[in-house]
Structure formats: structure tokens, C-alpha cells
Amino acid sequence: GQKYAMGSRARVQTANALTAPAGKVFLHWNTKADGSGVSYNPGDALYMQNENVTLYAIWGDVTGTTNLIYKANGGVGADVTVDNLPINSKVTTIANPFTRVGYDFDGWTKRADGTGGTFAAGTDVRVDSTGENVLFAKWVPKEYTLTIHYVDDKGNTLRDDYIGTVKYEENYNVASPAVTGYTPDKAAVSGTMGANDVEVTVVYTPNKYKVTYKVDGEVYQGPTEYSFGDALPAAPVPAKTGYSFQGWDKTTPAKMPAEDLVISGTFAVNQYSVTYKVDGEVYQGPTSYDY
Numbered sequence: 001g002q003k004y005a006m007g008s009r010a011r012v013q014t015a016n017a018l019t020a021p022a023g024k025v026f027l028h029w030n031t032k033a034d035g036s037g038v039s040y041n042p043g044d045a046l047y048m049q050n051e052n053v054t055l056y057a058i059w060g061d062v063t064g065t066t067n068l069i070y071k072a073n074g075g076v077g078a079d080v081t082v083d084n085l086p087i088n089s090k091v092t093t094i095a096n097p098f099t100r101v102g103y104d105f106d107g108w109t110k111r112a113d114g115t116g117g118t119f120a121a122g123t124d125v126r127v128d129s130t131g132e133n134v135l136f137a138k139w140v141p142k143e144y145t146l147t148i149h150y151v152d153d154k155g156n157t158l159r160d161d162y163i164g165t166v167k168y169e170e171n172y173n174v175a176s177p178a179v180t181g182y183t184p185d186k187a188a189v190s191g192t193m194g195a196n197d198v199e200v201t202v203v204y205t206p207n208k209y210k211v212t213y214k215v216d217g218e219v220y221q222g223p224t225e226y227s228f229g230d231a232l233p234a235a236p237v238p239a240k241t242g243y244s245f246q247g248w249d250k251t252t253p254a255k256m257p258a259e260d261l262v263i264s265g266t267f268a269v270n271q272y273s274v275t276y277k278v279d280g281e282v283y284q285g286p287t288s289y290d291y
Contacts, residue, residue, distance in 0.1 A: 001283040004048045005263045014042040015057050026086040027056035027128050040111060044119035051142030060088040066127050073112055075100035087134075090124040095139060102195040103139040134148035141168040148174060148189050149201040152182065158204055166193040176202050181228030183207055206230075211261045213248075220265075226256040235263065242291030243267035 002012045007160050015026040031037030033056045040046060040055060048104045064087045070080040075098035085091055096105040108125070110116030118138055119125055127133040143165040150159035158179050166172045173190040182204035189200050210223035226232065235252040248265045273286035 006048055006050050010046045010048055010053075012040045012042055012044040012046055012055070018057055020080055021059055023061060024059035024262045025090065025126065027058045027126065029274065030058050031055060037266075045115075060128050064129065066129055066133055068125075068127050068133045068135065070097070070108070071112075071134060071136050072098040073101070075103070075105075077139050083265050085127050087129045088126060090126050092124055093119055093121050093122045093135065096139050098287050099165070100137075100139050102142055104142055106138045106140045108135040109138045110135065110194065114138050133164070141170070143167050143194070144174055144193055145197040146174070146193070147197070147199045149199075150177065150179070150184075150204065151202050152206065153202060158182065163190075166198075168193055168195060179204055179240075181207055209256055209258065209260050211256070211263070213260060214218055214264045215245075216266055217264075223260075226257055230256045230258055232256055238265065240267050242270050246287060 001046055002010070012029060012036075015029075018026065020026060029040045030040075030051065031040075034160045035058045039058070046055075048054065065084045066087050067081055067083045068085055068091055070082075072079070073161040077098035079192060080094065080096070080097055082091070093108050097258050098105070103278045105121075106121045109118050114136075116136075119135070125130075125135065144167075146162070148162040148163050150157065150161070152158055159177050164174070170193050172191070173188055175188045176184040176186055185198075185203045185205065187204065191198070196227050206228040208225050208227055210225050211232065212222035212224075213236060214222045220238055232252055232255060233250055244267065246266045246268050248263050250263055252261075252263060272291060273288050275285035275287075276283040
């Protein structure tokens, strides 16, 4: 026999290497020689515990007839029954006659939960007289495409599309990426996948920021609100009698950045001179005075 580590999963083998007794055919494996133990079919998984396992071939006669029933197992369609099959004979499985929204057919299985081994349509199974011969359709959920576009309020692309696959009836939740200067209309795209591809557009609205000009600590102009990316007008040139404007501490950008702006400047007092003349000649001065 073969050796397996405790806790591992052994795949039950076929009986092709065995020679059947005269008039007999292989039915299945069993943990007891008389067939009263646990039965396993080729392809089943056997979980190894802390003891050896011996499987015995169970043989059956080729006599009489039986039937084979195919069930939709969650799909749509009435049971299909094939009659007058010789007991313990091999039968070729039919093509799938059932449908199920959001699922693909993945073969036939001997148990409704899919644990009874899987037989592709067109392969052989053996029918016996020890109970109902039933095959259940095995289904796997289809995968659908989730596409998310990220655009601004004018339809311009801001980020590459998100493209992913989601299984039918599976939940999805995709956070919208951060884009400097914008706020998305959806913080995340979420839902449960139906039986169709899903396409969603997340629209980003430009944030609004303020521009304020101050001179000598006092507001000279503003605050004026602009959307991110708006073209900004040239900075004002303040005027004040008796003073000269010394300029702004920073250059006004061409477009509104993603922050409020406070641009500061100062006035410097002008100086003027006083001169006294007598008969056209300077008598005193010139003397400078602040305005």
C-alpha cells in the first residue's frame, strides 16, 4: 500500500489493476471486506488519521436492470431518468440538460454537496442495485467583470480603470483612489455580483479653496473662492498715498492648487524733502521727512 502523512488527504484509486472474479464487476471500495463499513468511490478523498486504513474491493453480479437518475441540484429542469440499465454495468453519462443562472456546469457527482467525486459528461459510471443510482449536477459560479472608471466632472480620466473579476453572488468593495484636489461621489464601489458584467463610473468634483491677499497683516483682497485647477487672475498691485508697495511674499500660481493661499505684502513709507530757497538760492535743506 501507499504511505501518507497523518492529516493528509489520500485520493482513492481505481480498481483497474485488479482482475474481477468470474461474472462480477467492481462496485466500490469499503473499509470492511463484507461491505458493511464506509464505502468510497474512485476519486473520493480519504483523510488520513492516526491509524492505517485498508480498503476492500466490493464486487457485484451483472444481473437484472436498474435506472440512473440525473438531478438539477439547484438548477432548472426536471429529473432525467434512464431506465433498463443492466445492474453493475458501465453507463456513459449524458450531456447536461439543466440550466442555472450565474453558474457553469462542472460535471456530475454522486452527492449533492459535490463531495462524491466528479464525472465529466460523456464519461462512464457504474450502476448497481444497492440503492438509488443518482447523479447530481455540479455547479461552479461564473466570473463576471467589474469595471470602474474614474473621471472628473467634465468626463476627463483621472485614474486608470479598475478591472477585476468577481464570482456570481460574491460581494465586492473597491475603495475609490485618492486624487489630489478632488472628492469622489462614491467613497467605494460595493455590491453583490449578479449574472452580468458591472460597469461603474466614479465622478470626482474639484474641491474649492480660497485666495487671500494681506498687506501689513490686514486683508487687502479676498478671501476669494476658486475650484482646484481654476486659472487665477494676476495679483493685485496695492496703492496707498505716501507709501510704496514692496511686493508679495510669494508668486500667485497660474492655477488654483489644492490648498488655501494667503499671500502677504507690505507698504514702506515714502520720504520727501523740504528745501528753503531765498532769491533762488538754497537757504536751508533739503531735509528728508517721512510722509
